[in-house]
Amino acid sequence: MTAATRTRGPLIIEMMNLGTDEDPRMVRVGHQPGDGTGVPLLLFNGIGGNIELLAPLVGKMPEREIVVFDIPGVGQSELPRWPYRLGGIARLAARILDRLGIGEVDVLGVSWGGAAAQAFACTLGRRCRRLILCATAPGVVMVPSSPSVLWKMATPKRYMNAEYARSISGDIYGGDFRRNPALATDMFRHVKYKSRLGYYLQLLAASGWTSIHWLPTLRQPTLLMAGxxxxxxxxxxxxxxxxxxxxxxxKIFDCGHMFLMTRADESVAAIREFLDKP
Structure with missing residues (x-):
């Protein structure tokens, strides 16, 4: 494990070796200690998103212990040796929690991370107290977006080309991005792009996956947030x-896919209200 570093604010970032001496697996983990009260919050990011993308949201909840990490092949986490599935990401998150000495958590997932959050709540249900699903769907059995939107999402080009990101942000994210494409510049400055392979591995992990048949069995109180x-x-x-x-x-926001960023204060208020209920 390397020395931990701080971002702006209370988030501490470190590289964790979650493999073995013979087969190391370095995963970049962000941990905000909080003030020691309440249940810790585990975050699963959207596709291609690294810790810094959610750091502004984390910073708005300084009182809460929060864990967020770069998916293998994303941000500064190492590329995995083999493809993985969403259940594998849920188990990886559990190992991170074990390393930090955290047992039960509340779980929040964004978009692709919402599928990983559902997998965590299902396969590791005893460790998940409450569940927050933001701008997400029950996998392949869903109401789909238009083919043109799916085509633009099939490539990580928006993470590689700032002008392209501005040009397509309204089409993909809707809401405020339609009126102000420059928001994409501010958002994507937080993205630390790694590789096409890491992005495509995330797409592969969710291919063919659905939660539609077991969602009625979830026991956790769940907050659905959508634009x-x-x-x-x-x-x-x-x-x-x-x-x-x-x-x-x-909870529906008068916004688009990225309401956690463009409606951050309203989002945090809804998250706090849900998590702090008796």
């Missing part, structure tokens, strides 16, 4: 999941 104008994950998916998850509530 009213989300071209990538249409709002109908959140409404469908709300019907399937018995202990769920739905």
């Amino acid at each position: 009213a104008d989300d071209p990538l994950v249409p709002l109908a998916n959140a409404r469908l999941m709300h019907k399937l998850i018995r202990k769920s509530q739905l």
